[in-house]
Amino acid sequence: MDVFLAVAGSPDISDDVKRSYYQEYSGQLKALGVSLSQTSDIALIVAITGGSENEIMANARQYNIIVAWPHYNSLPSALEAAAALRDSGRYTKVIALSAPKAHLGDGVIKILRLMELIKAGTPxxxxxxxxxxxxxxxxxxxxxxxxxxxxxxxxxxxxxxxxxxxxxxxxxxxxxxxxxxxxxxxxxxxxxxxxxxxxxxxxxxxxxxxxxxxxxxxxxxxxxxxxxxxxxxxxxxxxxxxxxxxxxxxxxxxxxxxxxxxxxxxxxxxxxxxxxxxxxxxxxxxxxxxxxxxxxxxxxxxxxxxxxxxxxxxxxxxxxxxxxxxxxxxxxxxxxxxxxxxxxxxxxxxxxxxxxxxxxxxxxxxxxxxxxxxxxxxxxxxxxxxxxxx
Structure with missing residues (x-):
């Protein structure tokens, strides 16, 4: 099971901040047994602030998981982008965490299994x-x-x-x-x-x-x-x-x-x-x-x-x-x-x-x-x- 990982934020968020979030969630995914791949048709996108919508859209794939939290207008941004992705026919799930850099938990594995099941088509x-x-x-x-x-x-x-x-x-x-x-x-x-x-x-x-x-x-x-x-x-x-x-x-x-x-x-x-x-x-x-x-x-x-x-x-x-x-x-x-x-x-x-x-x-x-x-x-x-x- 592999995913494309991206971090999205408002235009004024520095690359260093984005890099720290990337390192956090790449480590979490690897610990869960998930590989990272640039070519995967499943994207896990971490929306760290409001104003992330355009970056989320730019990094989206056919199947998408958007990770967000209550702070910095992260969740509102994720919900807005998710609606646009669904309107365009792309399967999208939002994971609402309790705080920035909070643990993804095993729930992300079940969502990835769900996406793989959908992709498998008729058995x-x-x-x-x-x-x-x-x-x-x-x-x-x-x-x-x-x-x-x-x-x-x-x-x-x-x-x-x-x-x-x-x-x-x-x-x-x-x-x-x-x-x-x-x-x-x-x-x-x-x-x-x-x-x-x-x-x-x-x-x-x-x-x-x-x-x-x-x-x-x-x-x-x-x-x-x-x-x-x-x-x-x-x-x-x-x-x-x-x-x-x-x-x-x-x-x-x-x-x-x-x-x-x-x-x-x-x-x-x-x-x-x-x-x-x-x-x-x-x-x-x-x-x-x-x-x-x-x-x-x-x-x-x-x-x-x-x-x-x-x-x-x-x-x-x-x-x-x-x-x-x-x-x-x-x-x-x-x-x-x-x-x-x-x-x-x-x-x-x-x-x-x-x-x-x-x-x-x-x-x-x-x-x-x-x-x-x-x-x-x-x-x-x-x-x-x-x-x-x-």
Missing amino acids: RFGLIGSPNPWLVSSNMSLVTTDQITIDESLAGLDINAGLVDARLLLRGAVSSEYDERQIAPATAYARRLLDIARSRGWDGLTLGCWCFDIGSIKRRGWTPCISLALLNQMGMPAACEGDMRALYSMYVLSKLAGGPAWMSNVNYAEGDLLVLTHDGAPPAMAEEYSIVRRSITNAPAAIRARFPTGITVTLLRVSADLKKALLLKGITIEPERVEACATQIGVKLVVGTARDVIEAGLGNHLAFVLDDVYEEARDYLIHLGARVIP
Whole structure:
């Protein structure tokens, strides 16, 4: 991730003053892992005083972050220039700091991720097999889809190639009903799917799972629940059951958060409380986890994850045409367990209500990340023309 850095001020501000601000913010950006580049199409412009408008305009790129503060008419100047840049079709965000040379904070990283997501355009997704038969509201019309069969995805699968990942997974678990050789097919399949996705240029994938297909489970002896959970941890958004809407939602959230997303069934929705369930989760998202039998079929294997409480969570579900999106924010709580999948997460909503979930009309699966990317997700969805609920 790189940006073009500039300092803008009124005409009477000396070069030495501008240089000191440049050194301050170049150091901050480098400490955040951001590189400086004269050729970047993203500009971070520090407006140090009023009267900076013309210099801001002169240094602007297609994507712009203007940094300002309450003193010396810095913020008024930034707001004026930002309006002009937006009028000219250039994407612009203003960061209002508390004081000159105040720290940018991690918020600038989320804005840069947002800009990179916008620049990426329409994602290319892989569909392996077909959506599971119970998914009647999972299609998307505005993504590029490349479809292969499940048999193609399994061709050449080397179980031994999954032993190292299986060993690591078991080492991190508090308990397991299976040994590494029983887990190895699922971990090897995760690596196999990652190779396929990279070779075919996919930005994410979804799999029509054989999790309830008794014949397939008897023939193969395992289910891909762990495979998909690990793929998200490897940086490849991967949704269960062939659900494209869940995949797109996970893709957006994971790109904005810079970490894994997951998806869940909505099993309880009342007032400001949700209980979400699924047979697995990326282990990196869990406070602790166990390897257990898959629900109903008792096949190997699922991840029973226990999520940390008191963490901000952002949740998303988009419509098929991206004209509507359910976007929620909450705090993780210990769930009141229900009779459902192995992994369960409780959410106390602070933006949105259970009523919004029920009445949005967008289907079942909610994608989520354990991070506050609500504002960035909202900006992205509005940029696409979506109506954000609530």
